[in-house]
Structures are given as C-alpha cells and as structure tokens.
Amino acid sequence: IAGITQAPTSQILAAGRRMTLRCTQDMRHNAMYWYRQDLGLGLRLIHYSNTAGTTGKGEVPDGYSVSRANTDDFPLTLASAVPSQTSVYFCASSRTGDVTGELFFGEGSRLTVL
C-alpha cells in the first residue's frame, strides 16, 4: 500500500531555477493539497484541488502553480525559485464526503533554494 508518494525527497537548487515537486496517490481520493511547513509556523496551504480538473489557491499561493489532470497526480511547480521558498513541502489527500476530513500526508519533500 503506497498511499501518497512524493518526489524528490530532498533537493537543493539555485535561485531562479524552475522546479516541480511530484505527488501521486493511489487511494482514489478526490481532494488533494500542497502544504509547506516552516520552523515555528503551522502548516500553510499553498494550493488545493477538490477534484480532477479543478484547483484553488490556499493561504500562500504566490510563486507556486499546480495542475490536476487526473485523480492520482497533483504536481507543484515553482516557476522561478527564491530562497524564501526553502521549506519542507507536504502533499496530502482526503476522501470526499468524509465528515472527519482526515488528511493523509506524503513523506515530504525538503527543498533548499540557494
């Protein structure tokens, strides 16, 4: 049982470079999310998708874009990375109609922008 798979697990890149973080789930969950986690701060929502073909902006969307071509994949792209985007990024999913709204997280992608 894979759940949610993120890649890469860790990456160092130069400022100004383009980067795509991949996220794939095999649970057939309709809703997917991208969060960033920074020391001393709570998880912050970047973008989300309630179902394939739709996306929405979260709390901190600037500098990031997403796409949801199918149910399983939800890549996050940094068009031109900046040092403030150094963070740990978590992809998550949830079952539509689940009253608890439980999130299932991937293992995270640690990104360092120099």
Added chain:
Amino acid sequence: GQNIDQPTEMTATEGAIVQINCTYQTSGFNGLFWYQQHAGEAPTFLSYNVLDGLEEKGRFSSFLSRSKGYSYLLLKELQMKDSASYLCASMDSNYQLIWGAGTKLIIKP
C-alpha cells in the same frame, strides 16, 4: 484574524500523563483536529472533535469546548515512542484547516 495557540514544547516522564492544550479562533468552526508528527516524518491523524466533550481512543483522548474555543489532547501511560510534535488544527467555515505551530513533546525515561 484566525489563530491557533499551543505550547511550543513540553517535557514529561515515561509512564506518566500529559495534557497538551490548544486554543483556537477561527471564522466559523467545523471541527478540531489533532495530528502526530515524528521528527522528519509526515503528520498522521490522531483525532477529530466537533461536539463538546471527551473522545477516548486507547491511550489518547481529545477534549473540546466550543464555547471556550479550547481543546486538549491527553496522553496516558507515556511511552518513549510518543516523543513527537502534536499539531492542533481547526477547520473554519470554508472547510479550510488552520494549523497551530505544533507542540514538541519530549519524553524522559
């Protein structure tokens, strides 16, 4: 504004009981969540409360008071593996989660 407050760090002894508090202020309320996150790992779901009262699940219990905007997570019979960060999150009227910064729990033998 929306805000979640929880202590930054707590220390407890193996075998003891610890209570981690969380206060929240969100635009509307659709439930209070607790997640556990071991260092370097993903958060995992612990509990969900939407009604006032105590929900018990094994060694872990979660309490909610909607009128006070307050919740706590109670961990009994602490084990070394309980050393982790505990994240409190409130779901607002738009069904978006507002997260606290987490409480790092250190268990000592």
